[in-house]
Amino acid sequence: MITFLFDLDGVIYRDREPVPGAADTIAAFRAAGHQILFATNNATKLRAEFIERLRDVGVPATIEELATSASATAEYLRTLESPPATALVVGSDALALELTDAGIRVIDLQAVPVEQPDCVVASLDRQFTYEKLARAQLAVLGGAMLVATNRDPQFPGAHGRLWPGAGSIVAAVETASRKTAVAIGKPGPLLYKTLLEATGANQKRTIVVGDNLETDIAAAAAMNLPSVLVLTGISQREDIPASAAKPTLVVDTLTDLLTYDLERLLSSKT
Numbered sequence: 465m466i467t468f469l470f471d472l473d474g475v476i477y478r479d480r481e482p483v484p485g486a487a488d489t490i491a492a493f494r495a496a497g498h499q500i501l502f503a504t505n506n507a508t509k510l511r512a513e514f515i516e517r518l519r520d521v522g523v524p525a526t527i528e529e530l531a532t533s534a535s536a537t538a539e540y541l542r543t544l545e546s547p548p549a550t551a552l553v554v555g556s557d558a559l560a561l562e563l564t565d566a567g568i569r570v571i572d573l574q575a576v577p578v579e580q581p582d583c584v585v586a587s588l589d590r591q592f593t594y595e596k597l598a599r600a601q602l603a604v605l606g607g608a609m610l611v612a613t614n615r616d617p618q619f620p621g622a623h624g625r626l627w628p629g630a631g632s633i634v635a636a637v638e639t640a641s642r643k644t645a646v647a648i649g650k651p652g653p654l655l656y657k658t659l660l661e662a663t664g665a666n667q668k669r670t671i672v673v674g675d676n677l678e679t680d681i682a683a684a685a686a687m688n689l690p691s692v693l694v695l696t697g698i699s700q701r702e703d704i705p706a707s708a709a710k711p712t713l714v715v716d717t718l719t720d721l722l723t724y725d726l727e728r729l730l731s732s733k734t
């Protein structure tokens with residue numbers, strides 16, 4: 465059995481359109497008895513919403529098989545030696561819900577008097593304000609641990625343009641508090657690490673599949689896992705020479721993996 469750790473956007477679907485060959489390849493891997501896991505840096509939606517989107521493109525999956533940087537942040541905090549009891553969230557409702565589900569109480573920013581939380585979780589927050597930034601700053605200066613779901617500087621969104629990503633908001637909180645956050649999402653190793661540990665996967669038999677050299681392939685390198693760059697998304701072949709992280713294998717489509725010697729890929733030095 466091999467564990468495959470798939471990215472979503474650019475690998476399995478693009479926006480809401482299926483990437484050709486992805487669903488068939490994953491179905492074939494499942495039929496062969498392999499374990500399929502999914503990991504995305506997107507911290508603005510619930511895991512259930514991604515499961516639904518996967519189902520819409522012909523890829524059935526369970527909640528346990530998928531981690532977002534929000535769910536991984538909650539899992540990371542929950543499994544700390546002394547987990548935080550309370551969190552101030554600069555982020556989405558989905559993130560707040562993941563933390564609540566992990567037994568961490570999300571403090572009310574409107575409550576008087578101001579409550580000092582055990583940790584601050586910074587992420588993409590479409591209702592970000594100076595007041596929220598000030599509250600996060602106050603909490604971190606008061607001793608709260610600072611955690612970030614991810615550091616993506618931008619993301620492609622509505623109107624075909626780039627929008628400010630979680631990283632831009634994390635940077636604001638870090639700058640105001642003069643503290644560096646522990647970041648969970650790719651390119652760091654913690655998103656993959658928490659998902660592999662939560663599912664009991666064998667890290668020695670895990671292959672990462674992604675479309676982004678700077679996130680997926682870099683996170684694989686940080687975990688010392690072999691990686692496959694699929695050219696159906698962000699990164700292209702000509703981007704590889706300039707990239708610090710190199711994929712173990714490059715394929716045009718996921719279908720190419722069906723005829724590849726996966727054991728050779730597993731034993732490749734990363």
Ligand SMILES: [Mg+2]
Nearest residue numbers: 471473474675
């Ligand atoms: Mg992607």
